[in-house]
Amino acid sequence: MGTPSISHRLAEAAVALFDENGYDETTVDDIAARAGVSRSTFFRYYRSKEDAIFPDHDTLLAQVDARLRASTSDTGIVAVTDAVRIVLAHYVEDAEVSLRRYSLVRRVPALRDREIASVARYQRLFREFIGKWLVGTPDADLRAELMAASVVAAHNQVLRGWLRTGGTYDPSPLLDHAMGYVVAIFRHWEQPGKSGDDEVVVATFSRSASPQAVMEAIQAHLQPRSPKTGEEH
């Protein structure tokens, strides 16, 4: 669909060369030459040859961030589970590169480390976003961390399953399903707007549970007060 962008051509060239000649044997010059651009053009798009095979995470992160800021959702967790769809869609749109990259990443530890590190950037963005929703509530940092980690883990589980089976289906219903889990687990930690007073909180115990386990369960299920309906009014 139209002419691929330079960054895309570079990514395709890098994947092809790593595949054909091996990761260690491929240089930045080789990649630039195959994509028909200069070495300095390569470095305008990527910092290193490891970077070249990954999606443009800076751009993707900015898109995810913009989606979060524009969200009209009444809870942070719903906004995040919505925004993460942008990431999966990016992999699916360019399935061929995604699949070849996946096979490379499994073979080359340096690429695997790079991929894992890029995932951490999304998790941090989500943690900070959710953290703002939870300001002033009990254990806000811990809760924001758990929620962000769960969104990323569920996304990656769906993405990995899709990659492992050769990208032969549309993974978005599975993402919906996984994000439904995450929202169901965590949304009671937030108090969504005015509907909060309608909520009923119930916990689940084994009759043989220890008092400690019961206390922890109650604590984890307690609703924090929303920062929006706090004392300043």
Place this chain on the structure above:
Amino acid sequence: MGTPSISHRLAEAAVALFDENGYDETTVDDIAARAGVSRSTFFRYYRSKEDAIFPDHDTLLAQVDARLRASTSDTGIVAVTDAVRIVLAHYVEDAEVSLRRYSLVRRVPALRDREIASVARYQRLFREFIGKWLVGTPDADLRAELMAASVVAAHNQVLRGWLRTGGTYDPSPLLDHAMGYVVAIFRHWEQPGKSGDDEVVVATFSRSASPQAVMEAIQAHLQPRSPKTGEEH
């Protein structure tokens, strides 16, 4: 406390040199010389200069794995939240190195990437362990992923808080608290031994919740059948 091991001396030397002379300027030879060992000895302990400042993750992972295998806990998630204490204890035991490393990792992206990648190895170990507990239950892969990610996220949140404030307190009560959260969130996904039939499952809704949200919540709270009390008996 006895003579520090060679791997420990190398780690101390690496941290000191990175701090004093900068990460880029320090070579493997510099580190080996400072620790009073040969270059080839260095490479018996670490693969690269990035590796040298991190705990011996192979050994730590083996310890965590051994603790998991020896666990007599009646749920996978409790076994994992117990085993992860080994990792925090390792950082706390060697607080000085941990704190200097933390300050380096924040400044040097290559070290940050390496640290993030090492965290992923624990998450994978936990996912595989919990996955065995959930075999044959609905959404086992997704649930194992969420549980493992949450344990790691909660552990890291406690560890990071301790490092950020200069390691001035014993973080284990905070880890207990964080792991209590994780267990409370997830233990109903497992059916712990015979007590399962005693459990009461209840979900939490807003009166204004959509039918979709209610369905997802019910689904996330349903108890899978335990593989141990499954059809083979």
